[in-house]
Amino acid sequence: MRLKQCAKSLSLLTLLVFAGAFILDDMAVLLAAGMLLCGLCGQYLLFDRRFRAIIRSVAVERSLSRSLVRRGTTLRVTTLITVTVPPPMQLAITERIPTNVAVQDGVTYVTAETAPSPQSFHLSYRITPVMYGEMHFSGISLLVHDLLFEENIDLSAERFCGPSLFVQPAGIFEPAAKRATTETREIEKMSVLSGLGIRAIREYYAGDDLRRIDWKLSAKHDKLFVREYTGVTSLPPLIIVDLPSRGAPYSPAEFDKMVTMVAGMVEYSIRMYQYVSVLLISGPNILHLMEDEKDLQHCISVLREWMHPVERTVHFYRTQDRSDLRSRVRFTETALDATPDAATLRFLGSLRGLYLSTLQNQRRYAFTGQLVRIMASCTTDEIFLFSLFSGDFSHIRTVAKQAKTAKLLVHIRMPESAGAQGRAAYQARLGADTVEAFA
Amino acid sequence: MNRPGLELIFFVLMAAGALGAAVVSPSMTGYLGVLFLIPVGALLFAARAAHEKGLYCVCSGVIPVIACGALSIWAGLFTAWMLAGVVLSVWGMLEGNDDFRMYLLFCCATFFIACAVQLSNHVLLPLLVFAAGAGLVLFVQVIRDYQFRKEYSGVGP
Numbered sequence: 001m002r003l004k005q006c007a008k009s010l011s012l013l014t015l016l017v018f019a020g021a022f023i024l025d026d027m028a029v030l031l032a033a034g035m036l037l038c039g040l041c042g043q044y045l046l047f048d049r050r051f052r053a054i055i056r057s058v059a060v061e062r063s064l065s066r067s068l069v070r071r072g073t074t075l076r077v078t079t080l081i082t083v084t085v086p087p088p089m090q091l092a093i094t095e096r097i098p099t100n101v102a103v104q105d106g107v108t109y110v111t112a113e114t115a116p117s118p119q120s121f122h123l124s125y126r127i128t129p130v131m132y133g134e135m136h137f138s139g140i141s142l143l144v145h146d147l148l149f150e151e152n153i154d155l156s157a158e159r160f161c162g163p164s165l166f167v168q169p170a171g172i173f174e175p176a177a178k179r180a181t182t183e184t185r186e187i188e189k190m191s192v193l194s195g196l197g198i199r200a201i202r203e204y205y206a207g208d209d210l211r212r213i214d215w216k217l218s219a220k221h222d223k224l225f226v227r228e229y230t231g232v233t234s235l236p237p238l239i240i241v242d243l244p245s246r247g248a249p250y251s252p253a254e255f256d257k258m259v260t261m262v263a264g265m266v267e268y269s270i271r272m273y274q275y276v277s278v279l280l281i282s283g284p285n286i287l288h289l290m291e292d293e294k295d296l297q298h299c300i301s302v303l304r305e306w307m308h309p310v311e312r313t314v315h316f317y318r319t320q321d322r323s324d325l326r327s328r329v330r331f332t333e334t335a336l337d338a339t340p341d342a343a344t345l346r347f348l349g350s351l352r353g354l355y356l357s358t359l360q361n362q363r364r365y366a367f368t369g370q371l372v373r374i375m376a377s378c379t380t381d382e383i384f385l386f387s388l389f390s391g392d393f394s395h396i397r398t399v400a401k402q403a404k405t406a407k408l409l410v411h412i413r414m415p416e417s418a419g420a421q422g423r424a425a426y427q428a429r430l431g432a433d434t435v436e437a438f439a
Numbered sequence: 440m441n442r443p444g445l446e447l448i449f450f451v452l453m454a455a456g457a458l459g460a461a462v463v464s465p466s467m468t469g470y471l472g473v474l475f476l477i478p479v480g481a482l483l484f485a486a487r488a489a490h491e492k493g494l495y496c497v498c499s500g501v502i503p504v505i506a507c508g509a510l511s512i513w514a515g516l517f518t519a520w521m522l523a524g525v526v527l528s529v530w531g532m533l534e535g536n537d538d539f540r541m542y543l544l545f546c547c548a549t550f551f552i553a554c555a556v557q558l559s560n561h562v563l564l565p566l567l568v569f570a571a572g573a574g575l576v577l578f579v580q581v582i583r584d585y586q587f588r589k590e591y592s593g594v595g596p
Binding site: 001006009010013017018021022025026027028029030031032033034035036037038039041042044045046048052055087088147153154155156157160 | 489490493494497498501504505506507508509512515516519522523530531532534535541544545548549552553555556557559561562563565566569573576580583584587588590591592593
């Protein structure tokens with residue numbers, strides 16, 4: 001229990017009056033001091049009684065959107081807290097979040113005003129585990145206060161805790177299967193080009209192609225029927241959105257432009273191709289994948305949920321993968337052959353040795369493995385990557401490289417502030433097919 | 440300026456008590472008690488925030504309590520009751536039946552304190568009794584708090 005400013009002042013006054021009574025040996029002063037002491041003690045006991053009543057009334061129900069996740073996966077936690085706060089108390093409730101998780105967004109703190117009947121509070125937030133292992137939600141913290149006193153308590157008894165979250169280590173990916181690219185996709189509507197699937201069967205009308213007559217069905221019903229074949233359309237792009245890191249500087253205006261452009265592209269893709277695949281990343285962290293999503297409303301709601309800076313659990317900084325290192329080794333070997341200077345030779349030799357020793361221990365990044373798997377599972381011919389290019393862009397280089405390996409066209413959309421020359425430089429460095437500014 | 444309410448009634452009663460004590464036992468101390476009610480009333484109406492108003496009333500109200508107590512312990516007790524009523528009203532702690540019950544409990548407890556003071560010749564003994572009582576209350580509370588936290592938190596404070 002802590003005294004607030006008011007109670008501290010009253011305690012000091014009580015002590016002074018008691019001291020005065022002792023020094024003056026005056027019964028009237030003692031009476032005043034006794035009154036003050038009695039009042040303070042009474043208020044304290046009253047506060048304590050109400051505090052206990054509040055704690056006894058607390059009920060907590062917590063649920064997780066998933067109980068078994070991989071490290072770096074974001075999941076939603078919803079906590080329902082029921083509590084009665086008698087007047088004149090006030091209450092602040094804070095969720096006790098397990099260590100080793102990063103809170104992405106949502107509400108983890110709520111204040112309750114006085115009410116005679118039980119009140120319910122919903123805390124809903126999203127977390128991303130940054131370590132693997134079992135994580136336990138260890139209850140809630142309450143701060144109860146009135147005018148004179150305040151008291152906090154961590155409710156970590158069994159009925160306020162749980163459930164447990166099991167986090168698996170990331171990076172256990174099986175090798176990506178060979179991608180079987182079908183360059184077109186059949187759709188359930190008419191098109192100039194027809195596929196092999198049958199969309200519908202109807203009666204023959206004069207002028208229909210005789211090759212489309214279903215002879216077996218016509219013979220059965222003694223009437224001519226023709227097959228209507230499915231249409232063929234090109235494949236929709238895979239939209240990759242690189243969200244900025246929370247805390248890192250970025251331009252809100254450019255971010256808004258990016259959000260608008262992504263939403264427009266998603267809508268266009270669903271209208272044109274009937275479905276869309278959207279991959280949300282933030283640096284080398286895969287946040288969410290919407291695969292073959294047909295519902296525009298759902299897409300928009302997911303985008304609305306995710307489109308903000310997020311906490312990054314893994315960071316890349318000028319990260320080189322094995323192919324980069326190999327190309328650098330090749331570069332040093334070529335330079336060694338062409339250099340006659342002894343000092344430069346020594347330098348290049350030691351540099352080559354460093355690259356080779358790094359290459360020996362270099363393993364494939366989990367992010368690369370995840371990308372390969374996603375690109376293998378999404379049937380697409382091109383990717384559109386939206387990024388603000390704030391900070392390091394090693395992960396974008398990885399995306400572009402993996403897309404190129406999978407023979408996909410790479411279109412990059414970036415802020416206008418980079419300028420035409422900047423975009424050309426990025427195009428050259430990333431090997432993208434097109435680099436354009438947000439419209 | 441805040442709108443006066445229950446605290447005004449208590450203040451008027453306190454002033455009436457102090458005046459009555461001064462009339463019954465006319466002395467310099469009695470007049471001082473009445474005089475020192477003026478700052479209490481001024482602060483009661485001038486202070487803006489409720490917590491400040493209550494605190495200032497307690498600080499300034501101690502002097503009239505002492506002055507009236509010097510005339511008669513019972514006059515001091517009455518002034519203290521009224522002062523408590525003023526402060527509790529200002530802090531919004533006299534609104535329900537439960538609050539009035541607590542106020543009555545405070546009056547009863549302070550009555551026994553006044554009896555103890557009345558029966559004593561010197562300050563030292565009742566002072567020790569008060570200190571021991573407060574210490575006992577705190578000791579019991581510490582144990583209760585430990586047990587309570589053990590039940591709800593699993594550990595001590």
